[in-house]
Amino acid sequence: MTARPDLVVLGAGVSGLSTGIRLAESGARVLVRTAAPPAHTTSALAGAMIGPNLSPPGDPQRAWTDESLRVFGDEPMPGVAWRDGTLAARPAGATPPFAEQTPGFRPLGEDERPAGFGTAFAVRLPLVDMPVYLAYLLERLRDAGGEVRVAPVGSLDEAATVAPVVINCAGLGARTLTGDGELHPVRGPRVVVRNPGLDRFFMEAPMAPTWASIFPHGDHVVLGGGQRHSDDATPDPAEAADIVARCAAVEPALAGVEVLEHTVGLRPGRATPRVEAERRGDALVVHNYGHAGNGVMLSWGCARDAAALALGAVPTA
Ligand SMILES: Cc1cc2nc3c(=O)[nH]c(=O)nc-3n(C[C@H](O)[C@H](O)[C@H](O)COP(=O)(O)OP(=O)(O)OC[C@H]3O[C@@H](n4cnc5c(N)ncnc54)[C@H](O)[C@@H]3O)c2cc1C
Structure with missing residues (x-):
């Protein structure tokens, strides 16, 4: 990527790749910075079972799970089998x-x-064979123009020097980046x-x-x-x-x-995943972390909402 990215996504687990895909497929220039490649993330170790959706109506986790089940139902993807x-x-x-x-x-x-x-x-x-599925997500992100670099950031402020919008999908790494004591x-x-x-x-x-x-x-x-x-x-x-x-x-x-x-x-x-936007000086940081034992199940729903928060701040996308 030669031009400055519109957005930088931190993390190349299932949250970072799914969110990166939603952003890149919307036309934004996306750079993913990660501490480890997808195959060496927590995501690669998940089982992974999608559902059942046992959250009550009104709980955001219900809507996120429904969206993931919709995507896994509508789009056949390598590694995913009902x-x-x-x-x-x-x-x-x-x-x-x-x-x-x-x-x-x-x-x-x-x-x-x-x-x-x-x-x-x-x-x-749906059951997901994570190594196969993550390899597919990585390829799909690259096909949409996204770039993935194994180069961790030391802080959110450092990330904000890379792009004006930062999407924090750093999983447990968000502890250091945010100081979130709940994680x-x-x-x-x-x-x-x-x-x-x-x-x-x-x-x-x-x-x-x-x-x-x-x-x-x-x-x-x-x-x-x-x-x-x-x-x-x-x-x-x-x-x-x-x-x-x-x-x-x-x-x-x-x-x-x-x-x-x-x-x-x-x-x-984390008791509930953190999916919300925060202003840091001139930068917008959108958090999408803390999915505990449900990150694959929630991935497409959280990616949809995190991408919507981020794209609102990217006029060119
Ligand atoms: C044994 C096991 C079974 C599971 N089974 C299921 C299941 O059946 N269904 C389900 O839905 N979920 C399951 N999970 C939970 C699921 O794996 C997690 O919720 C999910 O992987 C979280 O994804 P993530 O992308 O948010 O985090 P991660 O996969 O941890 O990715 C975090 C990313 O952030 C990067 N990073 C960290 N710090 C920095 C930094 N400073 N700068 C840049 N990048 C950084 C990391 O390198 C990594 O790329 C299971 C988990 C385990 C361990």
């Missing part, structure tokens, strides 16, 4: 409000539920195993502090889960073994399965 699966909870009678609005919703009888689960229902939702690391282990022949997904709720999640993506399956407030991203073999055991208790075909990869991601924890 799949049948089961959502389950251990207590009986635990079907959450709004669950019945999920595509493919069907309560499962006792003979269809995994052992130990009093509530289970079938749904059909905190939530440790999430991820185990990838060879697929023993599964095509249905499974997800247990509530998601605290541990659960079983099984997300098949063709030849491999992404297993989770766990969450705790920690900035320690060191893989723990005992934690991984527990995850495989919990998942094998639900899906016996996973017992003794070959582990291909074990990593730990730090989710950008």
Whole structure:
């Protein structure tokens, strides 16, 4: 990019790339500055399940999820597949409000539920194979004229010298950039195993502090889960073994399965994502961070709103 960019996006995870695409496809000159390439972000470690939309009407997270589900429904994209699966909870009678609005919703009888689960229902939702999907987003952004540079910024003021409009999609990195005390690391282990022949997904709720999640993506399956407030991203073999055991208790075909990869991601924890604009001198900073365990699910909705806030300040776009 030779001309000065109209906007600089900080971060090349799912939030930065989706927002960058919305901006670049609107005609703006977009530069993405990132500390790490997309394949080395937290986003690359997500499962990733889109939905169900359990937020109440009026909650922005409901509208953001609806927009993502609309996009994933309307536009076929590499790495994204709508799949049948089961959502389950251990207590009986635990079907959450709004669950019945999920595509493919069907309560499962006792003979269809995994052992130990009093509530289970079938749904059909998008599952995203994140490394494939992020590579697609990167290519789509570049096709729209966007440029991605692995060169972190040290501050929002530094970013404002690059372009008059800054979109802060720095995930957990936004802690340093903004001083936001609400933003905190939530440790999430991820185990990838060879697929023993599964095509249905499974997800247990509530998601605290541990659960079983099984997300098949063709030849491999992404297993989770766990969450705790920690900035320690060191893989723990005992934690991984527990995850495989919990998942094998639900899906016996996973017992003794070959582990291909074990990593730990730090989710950008926050009670609610921060999507809002802030004036800093002559610059406009639009924040889009703090998506906790739902950043892929919220990505297209938050990108739409962040891009609208930013484009209002770019007369040429
Ligand atoms: C194990 C696990 C499973 C998950 N499963 C799901 C799921 O099923 N569904 C779902 O929706 N979500 C899931 N998530 C959550 C999801 O991964 C996050 O919410 C999402 O990745 C956040 O995306 P992001 O782009 O905002 O942040 P990130 O992916 O963390 O990207 C932040 C970007 O900012 C850059 N950056 C940081 N500091 C700077 C700086 N100073 N200058 C420039 N760039 C900077 C980084 O290099 C990176 O590119 C899961 C997470 C984990 C760990």
